[in-house]
Amino acid sequence: MFGSYEFDWSSIPGAMGFLGQGLLVSLEITGLALVAGIVWGTLLAMARLSSIKPLAWAAAGYVNLFRAVPLVMVLLWFFLIVPKLLENFLGLPSGSDVRLASAMIGFALFESAYYAEIIRAGIQSVPKGQLAAAHALGMSYPQAMLHVVLPQAFRNMVPLLLTQAIILFQDTSLVYVSALADFFGAAYKVGDRDGRLVELVLFAGAIYFVLCFAASQGVRYFQKRLQTA
Amino acid sequence: MITIDKVSKHYGNFQVLTDCSTHVNKGEVVVVCGPSGSGKSTLIKCVNGLEPFQDGAIHVNGTSVGAPKTNLSKLRAHVGMVFQHFELFPHMTISDNLRLAQIKVLKRDKDEAAEKGHYFLDRVGLKAHAHKFPGQLSGGQQQRVAIARALAMDPICMLFDEPTSALDPEMINEVLDVMTELAQEGMTMMCVTHEMGFAKRVAHRVIFMDHGKIVEDDSKEAFFANPRSERAQQFLAKILQH
Numbered sequence: 001m002f003g004s005y006e007f008d009w010s011s012i013p014g015a016m017g018f019l020g021q022g023l024l025v026s027l028e029i030t031g032l033a034l035v036a037g038i039v040w041g042t043l044l045a046m047a048r049l050s051s052i053k054p055l056a057w058a059a060a061g062y063v064n065l066f067r068a069v070p071l072v073m074v075l076l077w078f079f080l081i082v083p084k085l086l087e088n089f090l091g092l093p094s095g096s097d098v099r100l101a102s103a104m105i106g107f108a109l110f111e112s113a114y115y116a117e118i119i120r121a122g123i124q125s126v127p128k129g130q131l132a133a134a135h136a137l138g139m140s141y142p143q144a145m146l147h148v149v150l151p152q153a154f155r156n157m158v159p160l161l162l163t164q165a166i167i168l169f170q171d172t173s174l175v176y177v178s179a180l181a182d183f184f185g186a187a188y189k190v191g192d193r194d195g196r197l198v199e200l201v202l203f204a205g206a207i208y209f210v211l212c213f214a215a216s217q218g219v220r221y222f223q224k225r226l227q228t229a
Numbered sequence: 230m231i232t233i234d235k236v237s238k239h240y241g242n243f244q245v246l247t248d249c250s251t252h253v254n255k256g257e258v259v260v261v262c263g264p265s266g267s268g269k270s271t272l273i274k275c276v277n278g279l280e281p282f283q284d285g286a287i288h289v290n291g292t293s294v295g296a297p298k299t300n301l302s303k304l305r306a307h308v309g310m311v312f313q314h315f316e317l318f319p320h321m322t323i324s325d326n327l328r329l330a331q332i333k334v335l336k337r338d339k340d341e342a343a344e345k346g347h348y349f350l351d352r353v354g355l356k357a358h359a360h361k362f363p364g365q366l367s368g369g370q371q372q373r374v375a376i377a378r379a380l381a382m383d384p385i386c387m388l389f390d391e392p393t394s395a396l397d398p399e400m401i402n403e404v405l406d407v408m409t410e411l412a413q414e415g416m417t418m419m420c421v422t423h424e425m426g427f428a429k430r431v432a433h434r435v436i437f438m439d440h441g442k443i444v445e446d447d448s449k450e451a452f453f454a455n456p457r458s459e460r461a462q463q464f465l466a467k468i469l470q471h
Contacts, residue, residue, distance in 0.1 A: 132279055133316035137330035137382065138306025147329060151320050 011194040012203055015186075022186025023207070029104065029182060030169045036108035037168070038161070041115030046145065048120055059116070066113035072174050078106025079178040103178035111168055118164060122157035123149060159223040166215050170208060183207070230255045230386055230417045231276060236285035238271065238441075245271050246282065247441045253386070258418045260428040260449070263438035264464060269421045270313075272438070273388050276419065277301075277308045290385055306334045309379030309387040313394050315371040317363035317378070323350065324359045327378050335382065342381075349377035353407050369400030373407055386417035393424060425468055429453060437461045 012019075047059035066074070083098045126149050134144035154161075176185035184204055191200030231253040238246040246268045253259045261269045274280040276287055278294045278301045287294040292304050317326050327346025331337045337345070350356055353373035355366075363371055372392055379387060389408065393401045405427050412418055412431045422428070428435055428449060435452040437445035437460075444458045456462050 127314075127316075129312060129314055129316045130318065133310075133312060133318075134330075135279060135302075136277060136305055136308075136310040136312075137378070138302045138304075138334040139330060140302050143333050147333065148318055152318075155320060 005198070007199060008196060009199050009203070011190060011196050012199065015190040018190065019183065019186050022181055022183040025181055025186075026169065026172045026183040029107065029172045029175060029180070030165065032104065033108045033111045033168055033172075034165050037111040037115040038119070040108070040112040041119050042150070044112060044116035045120040045123055048116065049123060063113045063116050066110050067117075069110075071107075071110055071171055072177060074106050074110045075103055075174055075178055078109075079103040082106070100178065100180055103175060103180065107172070107175060111164075111171070114164060114167075115161070118157055118160050119153065122153035122160075125156045126152045158226065159219055162219045162222070163216065166212050166219070169215075170212060173208070230257075230290060231419065232286075232288045233272070233276070234286045234288075236272070236275060236282050236287060238275065238280065238282040238284075245441050246275070249285070249438075249441075249443050251436055251443060251446050253417060253419050255417055256415045257433045258412045258416075258420070258431055259434045259436060260432040261419065261421045261436045261438060262423060262425070262428065262464075263444075267438040268441040269436075269438045270390050271441075273390050273419060273421050276388055277305050277310055279310075302334070306330070306382060307385050309376075309382060309384035311372070311375050311379055311387065311389045311392045313391040315363070315368070315375045315395075317371055317375055319363050321362070322359070323355070323361055323363065323366070323374055326363065326374065327381050330378070331381055345381050346377070349380045350374070352380070353377045354403075367400060368396045369403045372396065372400075372404045376404075376407055376411075380411075386419070387411065389418065389420040389422065391421050391423070393422065423468065425453075425465075437464065439464075 044059045044063060047055045048063065050056050050059075079099055079102060082102045086098055086102070130148055130152065131144055134148040135141075139147070172182055173184035175182050176188060179185070181189070187200045187204035188197070191197035194200075233249055233251050236246055236249045237244070249268075249272055251259075261273065263269050271280055275282045276289065276294065278299075282295060285295075289304060289308060293299055294301070294304065317323075318329065321329065324343065324346060327350060328339065328342040331342035331345060332339060335342075347356065347359060350359060353376060355370055355373055355377070358366060358370065358374075363374070366374065376392075392408070393404050396404065401424070405424060408418070408420070408427070409431050420427075420432075432449045435445070435447060435449050436443055437452070437456070437458070439458075439460045445452060445456060445461050447457075452461070453465070456465055
């Protein structure tokens, strides 16, 4: 298939600095979405488990909506449409810098729908008697969740959360549609500039593979240790 | 101390409690017994509002449990409860288990809470285990810690929901000994239990429940010597055979 194609990797060494910066952006987006996803996802999960029906319905609607829509589309909405709406509503000057921030927010909102489901399962894995015992000691619902239920839930969830974080890191490659110079976007740009797209995309793929495979091995090791502890 | 007045509770069409009335005086030890599914655990959980009920009223030290404006957290802070499955918090050391609610609910400072916790841990004979996690203790030890955790809140009364039912036989006595000591010190106690030996030794009154109703409510002497209802006679005959 590649019989007539001559590989030329020479544009990579010179672009290492640029690619490295791209990788940093990818890791930053991952970290940000991870934190936002866990915080917002925890609130969504608690809302979904709430006995206040409208709250539970709203959270379920949110989770189902974001899980039923492709990530690329969400990113484009938040890159193209949401900033326009904000401009109109808030009277911002057009072309202001909200597009990238908006795409990042869209990304975090999308990922938190997945985190919400993991966290909901984690909360449900804590025996009901724990909440009853916390209540019996006079703790309010927020106190009981914060000090008793959530710490145990997160402990049970750590492997799943880390696995989801690896998926999240891979998902960040899709933000290239919003012109954010993440790792994949940077590789694409270099390849496009030098006419060496095949090499650069292969190289980017190899780096994603190495990082994600190493991380998932790490999770597996951690999981084993958790089970024996 | 505790008055239960015509309390009824149902889940949909299923009647769990029907017209239950009784009372527990200050310093009194009342044992609640009956076959499984008779509603005794539900009744005791209504006392501190862990289970809601539809009809009737429960007052603890003058506070109405079912009233919408009652601050249940405040009430529960001073009503100790011990559960069948201990329900220690597994992610914390024994020390932290004893301190958590004292600090968060009673707003005691950390040192005071630790001191109080260790005092009661010593009382239940487990001083040496303060730094361990609940999973490292036996069931009987965990239940004694759970009792200490409740006592550290300075409760005005204690509720026990089958505290020995999940324990291996050889661990039951160490828990009952702690409860007996507590009763002798004059603690007001309501205990759901099948331990008839404990009831005979320690209880002032015995309540017998069946199908969500209080069938007998009598002094322990009268209950054991001469149970009035046929259901209680059968129950006692079965349980005392051994």
